[in-house]
Amino acid sequence: MFWGVRMNLKKKVSLAVVKRLPRYYRYLSDLLKMDIKRISSQELSSRMGITASQIRQDLNCFGGFGQQGYGYNVEFLFNEIGNILGLNNDYHAIIIGAGNMGQALANYTNFEKRGFKIIGIFDVNTSLVGTDIRGIPIRHLDELESFVQENYVDVAMLAVPFEQTPIVAERAAKLGVKGLWNFSPMDLKLPYDVIIENVHLSDGLMVLGYKLNEKFEFIREDSSKGNDGNS
Amino acid sequence: MFWGVRMNLKKKVSLAVVKRLPRYYRYLSDLLKMDIKRISSQELSSRMGITASQIRQDLNCFGGFGQQGYGYNVEFLFNEIGNILGLNNDYHAIIIGAGNMGQALANYTNFEKRGFKIIGIFDVNTSLVGTDIRGIPIRHLDELESFVQENYVDVAMLAVPFEQTPIVAERAAKLGVKGLWNFSPMDLKLPYDVIIENVHLSDGLMVLGYKLNEKFEFIREDSSKGNDGNS
DNA sequence: TAGATTGTTAATCGATTAACAATC
DNA sequence: TAGATTGTTAATCGATTAACAATC
Numbered sequence: 001m002f003w004g005v006r007m008n009l010k011k012k013v014s015l016a017v018v019k020r021l022p023r024y025y026r027y028l029s030d031l032l033k034m035d036i037k038r039i040s041s042q043e044l045s046s047r048m049g050i051t052a053s054q055i056r057q058d059l060n061c062f063g064g065f066g067q068q069g070y071g072y073n074v075e076f077l078f079n080e081i082g083n084i085l086g087l088n089n090d091y092h093a094i095i096i097g098a099g100n101m102g103q104a105l106a107n108y109t110n111f112e113k114r115g116f117k118i119i120g121i122f123d124v125n126t127s128l129v130g131t132d133i134r135g136i137p138i139r140h141l142d143e144l145e146s147f148v149q150e151n152y153v154d155v156a157m158l159a160v161p162f163e164q165t166p167i168v169a170e171r172a173a174k175l176g177v178k179g180l181w182n183f184s185p186m187d188l189k190l191p192y193d194v195i196i197e198n199v200h201l202s203d204g205l206m207v208l209g210y211k212l213n214e215k216f217e218f219i220r221e222d223s224s225k226g227n228d229g230n231s
Numbered sequence: 232m233f234w235g236v237r238m239n240l241k242k243k244v245s246l247a248v249v250k251r252l253p254r255y256y257r258y259l260s261d262l263l264k265m266d267i268k269r270i271s272s273q274e275l276s277s278r279m280g281i282t283a284s285q286i287r288q289d290l291n292c293f294g295g296f297g298q299q300g301y302g303y304n305v306e307f308l309f310n311e312i313g314n315i316l317g318l319n320n321d322y323h324a325i326i327i328g329a330g331n332m333g334q335a336l337a338n339y340t341n342f343e344k345r346g347f348k349i350i351g352i353f354d355v356n357t358s359l360v361g362t363d364i365r366g367i368p369i370r371h372l373d374e375l376e377s378f379v380q381e382n383y384v385d386v387a388m389l390a391v392p393f394e395q396t397p398i399v400a401e402r403a404a405k406l407g408v409k410g411l412w413n414f415s416p417m418d419l420k421l422p423y424d425v426i427i428e429n430v431h432l433s434d435g436l437m438v439l440g441y442k443l444n445e446k447f448e449f450i451r452e453d454s455s456k457g458n459d460g461n462s
Numbered sequence: 463t464a465g466a467t468t469g470t471t472a473a474t475c476g477a478t479t480a481a482c483a484a485t486c
Numbered sequence: 487t488a489g490a491t492t493g494t495t496a497a498t499c500g501a502t503t504a505a506c507a508a509t510c
Contacts, residue, residue, distance in 0.1 A: 016477065018441050022434035026416065040491060048418075052491095053479050060493060068492040069486040085437045086444040100338055104331035110416065110433050115440060154443065179443050181436060185257065185341065195446060197439045201430070202341050203253035205412060206316045208428040209346060210249050212385065212410050213317040215426060247501065271467060283467095284503050291469060299468040300510045 013061045020058055021085055023048070028078040040071035087115040091179075092152050096168050097159035098123035098138050101183055105157055106133040116155065120147055141168070148175040155179040162186065169196075244292045251289055252316055254279070259309040271302035318346040322410075323383050327399050328390035329354035329369050332414055336388055337364040347386065351378055372399070379406040386410040393417070400427075 027048055031039060045052035059065050059077075062084050066072045082088065093116045095102045105111075106121055121138045123129060129140045139147060147153075156172040158165055158180060165184040172180060173192035180196045182188045185203070188196050258279055262270060276283035290296050290303075296311050297303045313319065324347045326333045336342075337352055352369045354360060360371045370378060378384075387403040389396055389411060396415040403411060404423035411427045413419045416434070419427050 014477075019434075019438055021441070022431070022437045023418075025437075026418075026434075042491080051479060053481090054477090056492065056494085057478080064493065066492050067486060068484070069490045071491065084441070086440045087437070089440065089444065091440060091443070100331055100335035104335050107331055108432070111436060114433055114437055116436060155439065178447055179439050181439060187254075187257075195439065195442045197435055197442075199432070199435060200253070201339070202345055203250075203257075204428055204430060205342060205347060206253040206256070206318070206345055207250055208386065208410050208412055208426065209317045209320065209322060210252070210315070211426045211428075212322070213320065216409055245501075273467080282503060284505090285501090287468065287470085288502080295469065297468050298510060299508070300466045302467065 017058050017061055020050075021081055024055075024058070025078065025081045025085065028074055028081065031074045032078055036074055038071050039074055039077075041066070043071075085115075087113075089115045091116045091154040092119050093117065093155040093157060094120040094122065094148070094153050095157045095159060096122045096141070096144070096172065097161075097164075098125065098128050098133070099159060099161075102157075102159035103133060105159060106136060109134075118157075119151060119153070122147075144168075144171060145175060148172070148177065153177050155181060157181045157183075158188075159183050248289050248292055251281075252312055255286075255289070256309065256312045256316065259305055259312065262305045263309055267305055269302050270305055270308075272297070274302075316346075318344075320346045322347045322385040323350050324348065324386040324388060325351040325353065325378075325384050326388045326390060327353045327372070327375070327403065328392075328395075329356065329359050329364070330390060330392075333388075333390035334364060336390060337367060340365075349388075350382060350384070353378075375399075375402060376406060379403070379408065384408050386412060388412045388414070389419075390414050 027044065041052035041055040044055055048055075056066075059072075062080070065077050065080050093111070095105050095118060098106070098121050102121065102123070106118060111118065118136055121133060121136055122141045122144055123138055124141045126140070128138050131138050153175070154177065156169075156177045156179075158169055158172075160168055162184045165182060165186060165188065169180055169182065169188055169190060170192075173190050173194045178194060180188065180190075180194055182196060182198045183201070185200055187198055190196065258275065272283040272286040275286055279286075287297075290308075293311070293315050296308050324342070326336050326349060329337070329352050333352065333354070337349060342349065349367055352364060352367055353372045353375055354369055355372045357371070359369050362369050384406070385408065387400075387408045387410075389400055389403075391399055393415045396413060396417060396419065400411055400413065400419055401421060401423075404421050404425045409425060411419065411421075411425055413427060413429045414432070416431055418429055421427065
């Protein structure tokens with residue numbers, strides 16, 4: 001018996017761990033800026049507010065990045081996590097919808113540092129079409145098909161009105177886009193081989209509301225609550 | 232021995248459950264729109280892609296909303312979850328930063344349906360100050376202190392540049408704002424009694440990148456990867 | 463009543479934490 | 487070498503799932 005297809009035996013890393021990686025990356029970036037060369041799991045633990053044990057467990061899902069008696073080399077670990085997250089992958093992304101949210105995304109230069117290059121923006125608003133954001137031209141949505149066929153597009157960021165979202169999502173998926181980043185408050189599902197991340201901003205706001213309630217025992221002046229017919 | 236202060240004995244509901252509530256709320260809202268009057272945990276389970284058992288467990292953290300042999304009344308459950316999330320709490324919110332993201336937030340009318348009313352927008356850009364978004368005037372950031380003292384403000388949504396974020400966050404917290412919703416890619420921490428929710432959009436994008444890599448085995452044409460000095 | 467489906471307890475699974483031998 | 491700190495196994499904790507008695 002010999003090794004099968006490369007790395008198919010590795011146990012799949014849990015999503016809980018993967019979701020923590022960007023946070024590690026952020027803290028390591030801060031350490032780099034502060035010119036800190038090495039860090040122990042203990043020290044990182046106290047900065048991040050998670051246990052040292054968890055840090056070591058998490059990192060060891062991907063390999064032994066540290067050194068006994070020394071800790072972790074900040075720059076090395078930073079680069080390794082960057083690699084794991086695929087930050088030098090040079091993904092090509094487009095933004096569909098050039099309203100406020102689409103423009104905010106287009107202006108968020110950080111995405112490029114994270115390996116996502118925005119190569120096109122699309123909208124139906126003819127007064128926007130022809131203009132550009134940071135040099136990226138805004139095209140009419142009608143050009144979506146031809147553009148994606150002529151340019152390699154990995155990811156579409158969807159910042160269109162709620163009702164339009166499933167429609168443009170399907171168009172993008174049909175064209176072979178591999179990932180969708182959806183900002184409409186719905187759980188987008190498609191019968192295509194595409195990875196979908198739903199953002200759900202207002203869900204987060206509602207959780208904030210819940211926490212406020214819990215902590216400060218709100219119920220503001222109980223103003224005309226109406227209680228209209230709850231069974 | 233008798234009952235202590237009201238409901239201080241209830242076991243604290245775990246954050247995992249609370250985070251699922253907005254999603255239940257969304258699905259129930261959809262059911263209402265489709266004029267579906269009642270739903271069993273089984274049926275909801277298949278729609279949402281989680282187990283019926285989990286649905287019943289989750290809901291029973293807050294009380295028995297269903298009826299044996301019948302299921303759940305959609306409208307009743309919808310309203311109950313809305314109450315739990317404090318959607319009729321009439322929170323007063325302000326937006327600090329009227330750039331693209333701030334404007335996107337200001338135009339997102341859904342927040343009002345979720346119990347958050349935006350009563351003010353602040354920026355330092357004098358060409359924006361004096362204008363308004365959906366009738367909400369944009370004020371100069373200098374007016375923040377006087378405005379918050381004169382108007383009840385529960386939550387500040389922070390959509391300012393990275394470097395400004397800790398500064399305006401501290402100003403808001405000092406003024407007694409109870410919740411902060413932070414859109415800068417940092418873990419905001421403050422020595423005040425304030426609840427902070429950090430959004431971290433690009434963290435989500437990086438997780439999408441990781442999943443793309445995992446599924447499609449990326450490594451695009453290995454274009455001039457440079458490999459500049461990783462250790 | 464019989465059938466359906468909840469509320470709730472018990473079993474399982476997975477993730478976090480603790481502990482410690484390996485080793486730099 | 488002695489001290490420090492990792493990598494990793496084992497123990498604990500919490501969350502999810504299964505099962506079923508209660509009951510509409």
